Amino acid sequence: MKFIVREEGDAHFLFPDGTMDMIGFTKRQGPLLMAYYEPEGDEPPRLVNSEALSLNDAVGSIAQAAGYDDYTYEIEEGEE
Numbered sequence: 774m775k776f777i778v779r780e781e782g783d784a785h786f787l788f789p790d791g792t793m794d795m796i797g798f799t800k801r802q803g804p805l806l807m808a809y810y811e812p813e814g815d816e817p818p819r820l821v822n823s824e825a826l827s828l829n830d831a832v833g834s835i836a837q838a839a840g841y842d843d844y845t846y847e848i849e850e851g852e853e
Contacts, residue, residue: 776846778832785828787835797835799825806831810838
């Protein structure tokens with residue numbers, strides 16, 4: 774699965790390539806990234822990694838929570 778990561782300020786938003794259905798996001802907490810998986814439906818976002826040292830770690834945690842073990846991602850910068 775290929776994901777697109779949109780970077781907007783200190784946050785990153787993760788989308789499966791070709792869709793606008795966000796499956797997760799990150800928030801910066803000091804030097805760490807907190808990774809959240811956003812399930813479909815009415816469930817609230819779920820913290821899946823509170824100590825990600827890199828964007829790669831955060832994306833991996835979100836992808837695993839979504840059920841993807843094999844994935845790649847591309848960073849797309851957001852509009853300022």
